Amino acid sequence: MKPASHHLARCRRCSAPIVWCLTSANGKRQPVNAAPDATGNVAVMQGADGLLYVRTVTAARPEIRPGEWQAMPHHATCSAPPPRRSSAPTSRATQGVRPVPWQR
Incomplete structure (x- = not known):
């Protein structure tokens, strides 16, 4: 099953066709490749409200149910991913701080 044409969008970075889905776990938006992918x-799946919903295929629920199609998250296949953010704290220069001796 393929998504309807009104769900299709393009990635801003690589221009690949994607669909925006809501995650079934917490309702956040996730880009997914528009083409079905067996891997x-x-x-x-499309919900009764017309929106697309996505769930993770896990070992506990590996089967694809009727009305669903298997796909790949776009973050895993984007040819121009956004730059990674460093989790290391940046060293800032302390400007404008005047060393003052402690007073008792």
Whole structure:
């Protein structure tokens, strides 16, 4: 099953066709490749409200149910991913701080 044409969008970085889905776990938006992929680790389905929902294919629930299609998250395949953010704290120069001796 493929997504409807009104769900299709393009990635801003690589221009690949994607669909925006809501995660079933917490309702956050997630880009997913528009083309079905048998090696993908997510299952996409269209809800009764017309929105696309995505869930992770896990060992506990590996089957693809009727009405779902298997796909790959776009973050895993984007040819121009955003730059990684460093988790290390940055060293800032302390400017404008006047060393003052402690008073008792």
